[in-house]
Amino acid sequence: MNIIVCIKQVPDTTEVKINPQTGTLIREGVPSIMNPDDKGGLEFALQLKDKFNAHVTVITMGLPQADAILREALAMGVDRAILLTDRKLGGADTLATSNAIAGALRTLEYDLVVAGRQAIDGDTAQVGPQIAEHLDIPQVSYLEDIDFDGNKTFTLRKQTDDGYQVLQMDAPCLVTVLASAVKPRYMNMRGIVEAYQREVEVWGADRIDVAEDKIGKAGSPTSVMKAFPKSLKPAGATFEVSAEEAVDIIVEKLKERHII
Amino acid sequence: MDISQYKDIYVFVEQRDGAVQSVGLELLGKARELADRVGEKVVALILGKGISDKAQELIAAGADKVLVVDNEYLKSYLTEPYTQAVSQIILEQKPAILLLGATIIGRDLAPRLSARTNTGLTADCTQLEIGESGELLMTRPAFGGNLMATILCKNHRPQMSTVRPGVMQRIAPDVSRKGEIVNYNVNFDKAKINRVRIVEEVKECKCVADISESKILVAGGRGVGNAEGFNKLRALAQTLGGEIAASRAMVDAGIIEHCSQVGQTGKTVRPELYIACGISGAIQHLAGMEESEYIIAINRDKYAPIFSVADIGIVGDVHKIVPLLNEKIKNIKKF
Structure with a gap:
């Protein structure tokens, strides 16, 4: 069995802080990591390798420094690592990104393609399903568990909105896999x-x-017209008082607003 | 692609087990506003099995026309039959705009549709407006929630976007509204559909209320500590006639159900009152609640980011303040 895992290098957005004076992002010193959902997908692939002797290839599209997450994947146990990097691929939206990755996958053999559900820098959850469509293969997104019959059928547990x-x-x-699954x-x-x-x-276009x-x-149907910092409303007053006084302040405000 | 041939605003209205999901009604409300601006129609799509009787509800919520696809293949949501049905409608009807809820279903279906019909898709929009030349301006949070970006889809149609539940407002239902109901015939490709088969479906959410519908939320985070701490919040919520909600930390710890989670990976809420207890306010959490009308934050750490979005901040111990507050409000309510 051949498995290809699609991964992405992302800034660790949980480490991003806001400058309280200007309301802008502090980007300095934010580490780059392998996207958490993708890492969950990689773990499932490696478990299938352990059980069924699958051959696991990992591929990423990005800047040359994305080499770091491919090395991490190699150290976790994958067999082959591909960095798709080219100026011609830059400025891509999700559709163009999925077209490029699907273009790479067409030149490889695969039984299973694994991606993260979404990347933490964009949160779109689009590239995985779009790749599946370009390759004309079925998809299951929001994966929580995976099993294989050793022949050609996977049994999958998928998160839904109510179960x-x-x-x-x-x-x-x-x-596409959820980080919380594994x-x-x-x-x-x-x-x-x-x-x-x-x-x-290292592959070019x-x-x-x-x-x-x-x-x-x-190849990108969408384009960014403008980006702007979120307008923050001015913060209200903060009180450092006793619990009793705090309760009085809250009750007063709730009365003012006719909530009580 | 001749984009001038594309018109009207389509809304994919999600139903589960025959129940129309509120996000679909919210999108119809927004679509109504956009359609009135450009003088076009609002068309609702509803797919399922035995769901024809829902069409009238969608007209009351703002649709001029409802396309119903009623078929055994659409009984439970699966990617392929739903993609086949909606993409056939897109190709035949040529909508200018297609809106979908950013639920697990919408986030599975929309990208597949965008790739099949070769058009752009913008996820999780928080603002939709019509631009000067009639194009859709799609604004969404980027970079974990603190930058906003306005996205255009200039030369491809439909302009597709998903919107999270709770972000748009539905209009008051008007049962006297008239509209057209069409049973739409779709040609399904069975071989493709059979590539994925349902073995079992389990509903496991124990939440009684949808927190995105609540007017008052008492939310707890790491500072609440444990289930016992949450009982104090629950008591306060009950006194105020609200519901409880939680940050991701409490859901990951298994103390609160996922359906009560507020934030980037949970729900977007905008209640009249949001009391944040022991929540530090990671930007992922703020993204889900900062549009609340009135925010009270209680936290021990006076530097907690939650205070930057609060209308009043209390630096203190939730375990002391919440029970006292509950008693005081109870006493007031007695009189």
């Missing part, structure tokens, strides 16, 4: 050392199977 579904899906197919393994010492001796394949007008800025 969960258990589904069966035949290979080749795509899943605890990713740690890199092992030998893996870390070896990861820096192993090859990360000429290496993938997709029309040029489908990728990068030209």
Whole structure:
């Protein structure tokens, strides 16, 4: 079985702080990490490797420094790592991104494609399902658990808005995984050392199977008209008083607003 | 693509087990406002099995026309049959705009549709407006919630966007409104549909109330500590006639159900009163509640970011203040 895991390098948005004076983001010193949902997907792939001797390839599209998350994946145990990087791919929205990644996947063999449900820097949850559509394969998103019959059928547990579904899906197919579904393994010492001796394949746009007008800025139906900091309303008064006084202040305000 | 051929504002109205989801009605309210501005129609799409009787409710909520696709394949949501049905409608009817709820269903369906019909999609919009030349201006939070970006889909149609539940306002239902109801015939490709099969469906949410509908929320975070701490919040919520809500920390700890979670990965709420107890206010949490009409924050740490969005901040111990507050309000209510 061949598994391809799509991963993304993202700024750790949980580490982003707001400058209280200006209301803007403090970006300095924010570490880059492997997107948490993607890491959950990678763990599921590695579990299938452990159980069924699957061959696991990891691919990312991004800037050259995304090499770091591919090394991390190698140290966790993947067999092959591909960095898709090219100026022609820049400025892509989700549709153009999914076209580029699907273009890379067309040149590879796969039974299962794994992606994270969404990336923490954009929270769109779009690229996984869009890749599945371009490749004309079925998808199950919001995956909580995965099992394989050893032949061609996966049994999957999917989160729904009010509970969960258990589904069966035949290979080749795509899943998007929730970070909360599984605890990713740690890199092992030998893996870390070896990861820096192993090859990360670097692919350009000429290496993938997709029309040029489908990728990068030209292949993006959406564009950003403007970006602006969120208008913050001025903070109200803060009181450091005894519990009794605090209660009086709150009750007064609730009365003013006719809530009590 | 000749975009001048595309018109009208379509809303995918989600139903589950025959119940129309509130986000669909909220989107119809927004679509009504946008359609009136450009002089076009609001068209609601409803898909399922045995759901034809829901059409009138959608007209009352603002639709001029309802397309009903009633088919065995659409009984429970699955990606492929729903994508086939909606993409056939897009190709045949040529909508200018298509809005969907950013629920798990909407976030599964919308990207698949955008790729099948080769158009743009903007996720989790918090503001939708019509621009000077009639285009849709889609504004959404970016970078974990503290930057806003306005997105355009200039040369592709439909302009698609998803909106989280609780963000838009529904209009008061008008049962006297008249509209057209069409039973739409879809040609399904069975072979593709059979690639995914349902084995079992389990409903497990124990929440009694939808917190995005509550007027008063008493929300707890890490500072509340445990289930016992939450009982104090629950008592206060009950006295005020509200519901309890929680930050992600409390949901991850298993103390509160996921359906009561407020924030980026939970629900968006805008109640009349939001009392944040022991919540520090990560931007992911603020993104889900800062539009509340009135916010009271109680936290031990006077530097907690929650105070930056609060109308009144109390630096103190929730375990002391909440029970005292509850007693005092109870006494007032007696008279």
